[in-house]
Amino acid sequence: MVGMTSPRPAPAQPAVLARLAAAGLEADTSxxxxxxxxxxxxxxRVPPLAVVFPRSPGDVVAAVAACRDTGTPLTGRGGGTSMAGNAVGPGLVLDFSRHMNxxxxxxxxxxxxxxxxGVVLSVLSREVERTTRGRFTFAPDPxxxxxxxxxxAVGNDAxxxxxxxxxRTSDHVVELDVVTADGARLTAAAGQLRATDPADSASAARAAELTQGLKELAQANLAAFRTELGRIQRQVSGYHLGHLLPEHGFDVARALVGSEGTCAIVTGARMKLVPRPASALLVCLGYADVVxxxxxxxxILGFSPAAVEGIDExxxxxxxxRRGAGAVRGLPAGKAWLYVDxxxxxxxxxxxEARKLLARLRTNGRLVDGRAVPDPAERASLWRVREDGAGLSSRLxxxxxxxxxxxxxxxxxxxxADYLADFRTLLDRHGLTGVMYGHFGAGCMHIRITYDLRTEAGRAVFRAFSREAAELVVRHGGSLSGEHGDGRARSELLPVMYSPALLAAxxxxxxxxxxxxxxNPGSLTDPDPIDAQLALAGVPERQWRTSFDLRPVHAGGHALAETDDPATGSRVDPWVHAVQGCIGVGRCRTGSGGVMCPSYRATRDEKDSTRGRARVLxxxxxGARTVEEGWKSAEVREVLxxxxxxxxxxxDCPTGVDMATYKAEFFHHYYRHRLRPLAHFSLGWLPRWLKVTGQVAPLVNAVLSTPLARAAAVLGGLTTRRALPRFAAAGEWRRQVAAAGTAPATDGGGTVLFVDTFTRGFRPEVAGAAARVLAAAGRPAECAADACCGLTWISTGQLDTARKKLAHAAGVLDDGTDRPIVVVEPSCAAALRKDLPELVHTEQARRVAARVRSFAxxxxxLAATGWQPAPAEPLPEHVILQTHCHExxxxxxxxxxxxxxxxxxGTVTDATGCCGVAGNFGFEKDHYEVSMQVAEQALAPALRTAAGAVVLTDGFSCAMQVKQLDAARAGKHLAQLLDPDPPGAPRRPGLG
Structure with missing residues (x-):
């Protein structure tokens, strides 16, 4: 018929997908x-064809067979933290971290x-130490x-x-179970390569064939293996074929370490343990520079240290x-530092021994300052700087x-030292700057460089510089790679380091x-060019209009004009620059420590990590083939x-990725001219509803005690499995605050107490307690409650309304003074401190934001000035602390x-982690299960193990989660613990 068009035929599915499905393997091609x-x-950046999460070696054999029969490349992957590009590939990716762990x-x-x-290294060492009661540990600790x-770690010889x-990891390998590209299941060990299952005759034959070939290879290259390999401790570049030499016991397992997944797929390992020292002491040394x-x-090496690490200023x-002046404690004077364990x-x-070391170094004359660091908190603070080096150095x-x-x-x-001096000269010649940190005691340097990989000219500099850097390190007798492997980053440069004969081997x-x-094609042999498939190349120039001011901020406190990169001079759209902040170090994939990322810890799915979300953004x-709808992208909506x-x-993210802000910005655009979820109205408009409920609070609370509460929750898009809060009567907070009295300031200094929507609507008693504490401290509070921080509108991406609310708040609070604005609810304090100047681009907004404090x-x-609280009731001996994530x-x-x-x-059990409610999240009907899984990460176990302890929950959402987990125990605000004159208690002199 005229005007009709034929439907576009569906693209043909690659044959490998049919083979995987027939083998019962689910391949994710979304x-x-x-x-x-x-x-x-x-x-x-190398887009794969599909991703599979194997559960057993049998799954790996099936996946390999599908790839072999269809000619599909295959790449193994663990945590995805490779810095050389050897954990990405063009065909099938096998992620072992999810199930084979x-x-x-x-x-x-x-x-x-x-x-x-797929076992995470820190999990392994922790379990070994627990099982052996601290006698042993697993040593490799990148x-x-x-x-x-x-x-x-095996793939890169970490x-x-x-x-x-x-x-290195190769020093701790006993045996490796592998699957070869032709489907054999083999076990590699010192002196042998055998079938993993002795009854598997095909694998046994393949083991014999490979053994013969490897021995012949070693015999034919004795001179090259002996003279070109194993020259320095950290010679990781290339294959480690010296282990095949007769004098090294023909160790096939150790020869496979560092092969970057190009020879076989590892499905199991037997690793060595090492004794754990009974005592350790960090000595921190300050120098004028890294050279x-x-x-x-x-x-230093003469004192037999366990570690010698270095960082620069x-x-x-x-x-x-990024984390405040107190984030680095115990650092001596200097502009470069060594950590000696x-x-x-x-x-x-x-x-x-530490005292002898310091004395000897002072005699050398180069040490600026140095000290032993016995305090565990200081040690942890210092080591975290070193461990976050890759991320911290990416956005300076x-x-x-x-x-x-x-x-x-x-x-x-x-x-x-001589290498670093020459390297700095090379950087200067190319107009580049290098941020230096790394394993100084092993001669291995991690140097991140201010390349401009976004432009063709910058990529040409990258290529030329890399070639000259390779030549320089070889002149100093070194290795292109000392830990991370060659991958796509350095494999093309191996001819600079090795002879044609060894490359042929x-x-x-x-x-x-x-x-x-x-x-794993593209690495080691027949490599891709080092400047091919760069992630920053090919990003189209486009102006992405955002509500948040996402320009990067200097340490001086001001945003960069036009988002110029001062190192390269290139201009990047602020939204593009922000979402490209993630460089993939994967700290959001940790299972303990810090708070990030609670949803990943609940699901263990890459899509729910900060990194996974950033990669989709x-x-x-x-505008890639995979995610091309921009602000209307269903993939981005799903991942958020x-x-x-x-x-x-x-x-917590070393690069400072702020996914909460990116989510709010994306939702603002995604739902424009589109129907929003019901919860965006019931919870997103909560401050509006509270004006109504406050007038009829007894009636509303009575209804919430009937079956109608369930219907109300359903109509609002809320879960019916969570207890809803009770509403406070309008004006109750004023009656509470009035009891604080009007004691004069002891030194002329007062405060503005911002009584937020949550406190007014649900916890008015906290406002009274806060006002009394401030008055008792000689900082009487003038209350401000005629404004809203806009938090609920921000979290649901209703940024036009949020901006209006924040602009109004700035006008109300900008009183011409520099009095601290103390906010009772920490999430509202955070919104006024951070979101206000990013959404309202005025000097007034910045002035107000600078004055905002959370109550804590x-x-x-106040305590830093010498003030001591004097609560009316005895302080609890034990407190469970649930710090609000925004605070x-x-x-x-x-x-x-x-x-x-x-x-x-004195006794504080810190439930470090998100409570799981997180504002509106835990009340939404589709998020209840994840919300409770998040609670199980820290808060719920703390409540179970310290049944009699008081729970400190300054955040209203945290208090609601405590109520959900333990109906008999109510969370308390810090102001309530410190209240000098709570209602019903004998009145203190001078307090009204």
Whole structure:
């Protein structure tokens, strides 16, 4: 018929997908999933065809067979933290971290542990220490150990902070179970390669064939293996074929380590354990610069340290800028620092050795300052700076960006100072800056560089510089890679380091294992160019109009004009720059420590990590095939669904990714001219509803006690499984505050007490307690309650209304003074402190934001002046602390603890983590299950183990979760603990 068109035929499904389905394997080919797995922690982007999450070695055999029969490339992946681009691939990606992550047995007598490849390194070491009662541990401890896996460590021959003592992963491998590209299941060990199952005749034949080929390869290349390999401690580049030499016992397992998944797929491993020292002491040393620090390395190594790590001032400045002045404690004077770990059985002997080391270094004359750091909190603070180095150096306090690519070179420790001096000259010649940190004691440097990978000219500099850097490190007797492997970042440069004969041996070694070249193509042999498939290339220039001011901010407190990168001069749209902040280090995938990312900890799915969300957003700004609808992208909407908007990523993520803000911005655009979820009206408009409910609170509360409450929840898009709060009568908060009296300020200083919507509507008694505490402190409060922070509109992406609310709040609160604005509800304090100046772009907004304090933060400031609270009721001996995530991220992780310490509360169980409610999230009907799973990460266990303790919940949402978990125990606000004159108690003199 005229005007009719034929329907577009569906694209043909690749044959490998049919083969996988026939084998019972679910291959995820959704655009969202492919976006998540197009990246690792490197500069590269390689979209896969599909992602599979194997549950057993049998699944791996089936996946390999499907790929072999269809000629589909296959790449194995653990935590996805590779900085060299060896965890991304063009065909099928196998993610072992999700299901194949079991520890099968710890044999203390033999000193070994048997594991799946997806076991996270920190989990492994923690379980070994628990099982052996602290006698043993698993040694390799790269900075990414809280998310990197055993399989990844084997693939890259990972080392870590204590490699001076314990070496590389290859030093700890006993046996590897692998699946070859032709489907054989083999076990590699010292002196042999055998079928994993002795009854598997086909695999046994393949083992015999490979053994013969490997022995012939070693025999034919004895001279090259002996003279070109194993020259320095951190020679990781290329294949580790020296282990095949007769004098090294023909160790096939150790030869496979560092092969980056190009030879076989690891499905299991037996690893060595090491004794755990009884005592350890950190000695921190300050120097004028990294070269001066490196010149003392040989002296330090003479004291047999377990670790010698180094950082430069750029990383320290960024840590302080991003997390506050108190984020780095115990650092001596200097502009570059070494961390030296000394250990032993006797703590007194270790301390004496530290004193000798400091004396010797002072004699050398290069040390600026140095000290032993016995305090565990200071040690943890210092080590966190080093461990977050990759992320911190990517977005610096000065506003510049740095990228990997040459972040992993190594030389002999005695050559490190001269190498670094020449390297800085090379950087200067190319107009680049390098941020330096790394394993100084092993001669391995992580140097992130201010390349401009967004422009063709910048990529040309990257290519030319990399070539010259390779030549430089080889002149100093070093290795292109000292830890992370070659991958896409350095494999093309291997001819600079190795002879044609050895490169030919590498190619033959790989061919013996994988004749069809299916495994992890593009790395080591027949490599891709180092400037191919760069993630920052090909992003179209476009102006993305946003409500939030997302321009990067200097340490000086002002945004960069036009978002110029001061290092490169290139201009990047603020939205693009923001979502590209994630560089893939994966700290959001940790299972413990900090608060980020609660939804990932609940589901263990990459899509629910901050990194997974950021990667999908990065595909959105590319307009890529996978995610191409921009602000209307269904994939982005899906990946943001379980984001609790807790803001923890803005402080816990080393690069400062703020997914809560990105979610609010995206929802603002996504739902424009589109029907919103019911919860966006019932919860997003909560301040409006509270004006009504306050007038008829008794009636509303009576209804909530009947079956009608369930119907009301359904109509509002809320879960029917959560207890709803009771509403306070209008004006109740005023009656509470009036009881605080009008005591004059002791030094002329007063405060503005901002009584927020949540406090007015649900917890008016907290407003009264806060006012009384402030009055007793000599800081009487003038109350402000005729404004709203707009939080509920922000969290649901209704930014036009949020901006109006915040602009009004700024007008109300800007009174011409610099009096602190103390906000009772921490989430509202965070909105006024952070969101106000980002949404309302005026000097007035910035003035008001600078004055805002959470109640706990203000108590800490008062305590610092010498004030001591005098509560009417005895303080509890034990407190469970549930810090609101927004207070954690905006005012500092230690804010609540410092306030409790000032009050004199000694025993605190810190339920570190999100409570799971997170404002509207936990009340929405589709999020209840995840909300309760999040509660089980910290809060629920704390409540069970400390049944009699008082629960401190300054956040209203936290209090609601406590009520849900333990109906008999109500959470208390800090103001209520410190209240000097609570209702019903005998009145204190001078308090009205």
């Amino acid at each position: 655009p969202r999933r492919l976006a998540e797995y197009s990246y690792d922690a490197s500069n590269y 079991r520890i099968h047995g710890i044999d203390e007598a033999a000193g070994t542990v048997s594991v799946d490849p 900075s990414s150990r809280t998310r990197a896996t055993v399989g990844g 080392c870590g902070n204590h490699s001076v003592r314990y070496g 001066e620090a490196a010149r003392d390395i040989t002296t 750029a990383i320290v400045e960024t840590m302080r800028f 000394l250990d032993g059985d006797d703590p007194d002997a270790v301390a004496a 306090a000065g506003g510049g960006e740095s990228w990997p690519g040459w972040e992993d070179s190594a030389v002999a420790p005695e050559n490190l 590498f190619a033959e070694y790989r061919r013996l294992w994988d004749p069809a070249a299916l495994l 990065q595909e959105m700004v590319r 669904d379980l984001c609790l908007a807790c803001k923890a990523c803005s402080s 933060a203000h108590i800490g400031e 954690y991220s905006v005012f500092g992780a230690a804010t609540q603890r410092q306030a409790l310490a000032a009050a004199g509360i």
